[in-house]
Amino acid sequence: MRSQPQPKTADLDLAAVLHALGDPVRLELVRLMAAGGEVPCSPPHMDVPRSTLSNHWRILREAGLTSTRAEGKARFMSLRRDDLEERFPGVLTSILASTTPPPVDDRNGA
């Protein structure tokens, strides 16, 4: 498989991290990872084309927000919470606390 390059913790750049978080879809992906640990490329209740999601995941990974685990052809992403907390204390935590989860409906039944 191709490697999934991600920046080292010391190389994390605050502006790049904030840029990656500065999009509603990417913010939702980050919220999902924070709530559920690993998240697949196409989370079941997100109505966003797979190719668009793929681009969002790339931006998140290149900014240093995610780690990628491969399982066969599938990819599972998780938040680099410890790395981000070490480099930018409180930033991700306060952002996550300010994100509002979507209203509960039957989409989670998928």
Place this chain on the structure above:
Amino acid sequence: MRSQPQPKTADLDLAAVLHALGDPVRLELVRLMAAGGEVPCSPPHMDVPRSTLSNHWRILREAGLTSTRAEGKARFMSLRRDDLEERFPGVLTSILASTTPPPVDDRNGA
């Protein structure tokens, strides 16, 4: 003078705020305002074209990060810290704590 529209506190959007902060120049403008209160359109030690700065200021204002005060033809921008703290507790504070001030040199003598 033209009005300088800015969103109400209740209308501040987290993704828009993070997008506005997700640029090195805008992050530096925010850091300057946090350190010095009001900042003019073209801060003396920033080597960025005035038209580029003007665009950055617009993005910051439209995302709800700044208030603008007019004095004759001059404009002075300040951070809407209280509004942002009310809407997204800890977010701006932790981001500012993670920004590194530029090395001390003779640029501040200008």
